[in-house]
Amino acid sequence: MLTRSEEDHIKAVHALLEVGGSASTTEVAERLGTKASSVTVMLKKLADKGLMKHEPYYGVKLTAKGKAAALMLVRKHRLWETFLVDRLGFGWEEVHEVAEQLEHVRSTKLIDSLSEYLGNPAFDPHGDPIPDRNGRFPSRSTVLLTDCPLGAAIRIAAVQDGSDGLLQLLNRKGIGIGMELAVAARQEFDGSVDLQPAKGATITLSAMVAAHLLVEATGTKAKSSH
Amino acid sequence: MLTRSEEDHIKAVHALLEVGGSASTTEVAERLGTKASSVTVMLKKLADKGLMKHEPYYGVKLTAKGKAAALMLVRKHRLWETFLVDRLGFGWEEVHEVAEQLEHVRSTKLIDSLSEYLGNPAFDPHGDPIPDRNGRFPSRSTVLLTDCPLGAAIRIAAVQDGSDGLLQLLNRKGIGIGMELAVAARQEFDGSVDLQPAKGATITLSAMVAAHLLVEATGTKAKSSH
DNA sequence: ATTATTTTTTAGGCTTGCCTAATCTTTATT
DNA sequence: AATAAAGATTAGGCAAGCCTAAAAAATAAT
Numbered sequence: 001m002l003t004r005s006e007e008d009h010i011k012a013v014h015a016l017l018e019v020g021g022s023a024s025t026t027e028v029a030e031r032l033g034t035k036a037s038s039v040t041v042m043l044k045k046l047a048d049k050g051l052m053k054h055e056p057y058y059g060v061k062l063t064a065k066g067k068a069a070a071l072m073l074v075r076k077h078r079l080w081e082t083f084l085v086d087r088l089g090f091g092w093e094e095v096h097e098v099a100e101q102l103e104h105v106r107s108t109k110l111i112d113s114l115s116e117y118l119g120n121p122a123f124d125p126h127g128d129p130i131p132d133r134n135g136r137f138p139s140r141s142t143v144l145l146t147d148c149p150l151g152a153a154i155r156i157a158a159v160q161d162g163s164d165g166l167l168q169l170l171n172r173k174g175i176g177i178g179m180e181l182a183v184a185a186r187q188e189f190d191g192s193v194d195l196q197p198a199k200g201a202t203i204t205l206s207a208m209v210a211a212h213l214l215v216e217a218t219g220t221k222a223k224s225s226h
Numbered sequence: 227m228l229t230r231s232e233e234d235h236i237k238a239v240h241a242l243l244e245v246g247g248s249a250s251t252t253e254v255a256e257r258l259g260t261k262a263s264s265v266t267v268m269l270k271k272l273a274d275k276g277l278m279k280h281e282p283y284y285g286v287k288l289t290a291k292g293k294a295a296a297l298m299l300v301r302k303h304r305l306w307e308t309f310l311v312d313r314l315g316f317g318w319e320e321v322h323e324v325a326e327q328l329e330h331v332r333s334t335k336l337i338d339s340l341s342e343y344l345g346n347p348a349f350d351p352h353g354d355p356i357p358d359r360n361g362r363f364p365s366r367s368t369v370l371l372t373d374c375p376l377g378a379a380i381r382i383a384a385v386q387d388g389s390d391g392l393l394q395l396l397n398r399k400g401i402g403i404g405m406e407l408a409v410a411a412r413q414e415f416d417g418s419v420d421l422q423p424a425k426g427a428t429i430t431l432s433a434m435v436a437a438h439l440l441v442e443a444t445g446t447k448a449k450s451s452h
Numbered sequence: 453a454t455t456a457t458t459t460t461t462t463a464g465g466c467t468t469g470c471c472t473a474a475t476c477t478t479t480a481t482t
Numbered sequence: 483a484a485t486a487a488a489g490a491t492t493a494g495g496c497a498a499g500c501c502t503a504a505a506a507a508a509t510a511a512t
Contacts, residue, residue: 005499025460038500040461045498057460057507088339098333105327113314231469251490264470266491283477283490 004104007073008032009042010051013060014070022059071135072111076103078124079114085125086118092125093167126167127158127177127214145183145193145205145213152183154215166212173203180218230330233299234258235268236277239286240296245387248285297361302329304350305340311351312344318351319393352393353384353403353440371409371419371431371439378409380441392438399429406444 002010012031016023025043029036047054051066062070080102084090090098112133115121122138123129129137142157156179159167170176175195184202185194191207205213228236238257242249251262251269258265273280277292288296306328310316316324338359341347348364349355355363368383382405385393396402401421410428411420417433431439 003498026458034499035501036460037462037502042499044461084336084339088336088343090335090339094335098331098336101331101333102328105324105331107324107327109316109320110310110314110324113310113316117314229468252488260469261471262490263472263492268469270491 001106002069005042006046006049006051007069007104009039009046010062010066010070011073013043013052014062014067014074017062024059068135071131073103075115075131075133075135076105076111078128078130079111079118079121081124081126082118082121082130083114086121091167091171093162093164093171095125096164123158123177125177126162127156129158140216142214142216145210145215146191146207148183148193148215150183150186153180153218154183155180155218156213157216158214160212160214162212166209169209173205174200175203175205175213227332228295231268232272232275233295233330235265235272236288236292236296237299239269239278240288240293240300243288250285294361297357299329301341301357301359301361302331302337304354304356305337305344305347307350307352308344308347308356309340312347317393317397319388319390319397321351322390349384349403351403352388353382355384366442368440368442371436371441372417372433374409374419374441376409376412379406379444380409381406381444382439383442384440386438386440388438392435395435399431400426401429401431401439 009028009032012028013023016027016031020027025036025039028043029039032039043052043054043060046052046066047060051063051069053061053063077099080099081092081095084095084098085092115130115133120132121130129140131137140157145154148154156175156177158177159170162170174197179197181195181197181203183193184196186192187194191210193205193207193210195203195205197203235254235258238254239249242253242257246253251265254269255262255265269278269280269286272278272292273286277289277295279287279289303325306325307318307321310321310324311318341356341359346358347356355366357363366383371380374380382401382403384403385396388396400423405423407421407423407429409419410422412418413420417436419431419433419436421429421431423429
């Protein structure tokens with residue numbers, strides 16, 4: 001059985017491999033608020049347990065077993081976030097820390113019951129996909145708002161790596177998951193994007209914010225720019 | 227801030243003081259599955275933190291601060307049990323272990339939201355009272371089934387210290403919290419009790435089982451024995 | 453290519469929370 | 483009251499996880 005610290009390390013490695021393709025000792029340490037030396041020892045231990053492949057000085061990869069463990073943690077984390085927001089009325093910027101604790105509770109029955117109770121949601125309040133009990137992700141074709149053609153009709157699908165500050169900013173601008181908009185303009189100068197809701201004022205997002213937003217194209221075809 | 231182990235010790239001490247009036251080092255150790263020597267050290271540490279009064283060789287008492295901490299743990303435990311049974315469909319004999327983990331999650335907002343979500347229940351699925359956020363218990367006058375006069379009309383209020391085995395036995399006999407019955411007979415020989423539901427066959431409980439059942443008198447007056 | 457820098461690993465310590473074994477202290481027994 | 487038994491505490495160890503400092507390896511810069 002895994003300790004809490006072991007679970008944290010697996011989750012950190014998995015998250016880093018997801019985005020960057022590599023998970024360095026230092027990066028893992030930063031993410032966990034520990035030191036590289038501690039991480040080295042821990043990764044070695046997890047490698048001995050068969051959860052990772054660790055080539056000293058060359059980084060780590062997760063084994064199938066390690067990946068399954070990571071996905072189960074992601075599943076638990078996102079289901080609890082969904083519970084906190086949908087049922088207990090938390091704001092989406094408040095849930096991370098609590099979910100971080102809840103995800104370590106060990107009970108298969110609990111997590112499967114929770115999923116069912118919530119209606120087996122496929123996406124969490126931030127729009128991130130929730131793996132099913134076999135570790136399979138729901139499929140969906142999304143693209144970064146940054147890469148969206150001008151005039152495209154889109155739906156906000158997810159906020160990637162949303163810090164509390166970013167989520168609060170989106171709250172203030174009135175942007176939420178599932179919201180439908182059109183890409184009205186993009187400023188060459190600073191990369192900022194203007195979004196037009198069906199009704200109401202245009203919303204301007206900086207390039208920095210846009211780079212965190214995953215969107216999916218809606219049925220409506222993109223208009224050519226004018 | 228308290229560690230998980232510290233919380234476990236406080237809870238054990240509180241539980242022992244509740245029933246027996248005293249909490250010996252050995253009893254605490256048995257309850258936690260550790261050794262008396264470890265408990266001694268831990269209690270001393272908690273005393274240093276101002277949560278207990280520890281007179282070596284003479285036992286411990288909880289300070290106001292310690293008692294508040296214990297009550298908050300009881301509150302969390304019982305609210306989670308209620309959630310598991312009422313919302314996720316767990317059986318009342320399955321919830322203890324999971325609640326044991328959930329009770330250590332730290333978030334005032336979480337527990338208050340959960341309570342509200344559940345309708346601020348005053349009693350958990352075993353009939354045990356749930357302290358409010360200020361540590362106050364709901365009041366109710368109950369008596370052990372063992373001490374109930376013959377002929378009394380009663381309602382099952384709670385199961386005290388119900389092991390999984392006991393709870394399963396009660397399941398099989400069809401006894402549940404809130405059930406209304408009359409005390410139909412008591413056998414001198416073995417102390418067993420016959421209970422008569424409004425409809426259906428008489429249920430016989432051994433003295434050992436009856437000693438775990440807390441009941442409250444219902445409106446109906448007790449008939450004299452015949 | 454050699455040196456400098458950055459990154460990773462190893463070595464040695466510290467704290468927490470547990471253990472066993474030995475030493476009190478209190479309580480029971482004779 | 484003296485001794486035996488039971489219970490509590492202290493002493494010394496051990497594993498987990500973290501740390502700092504030093505050594506080793508990989509990468510970057512001259």
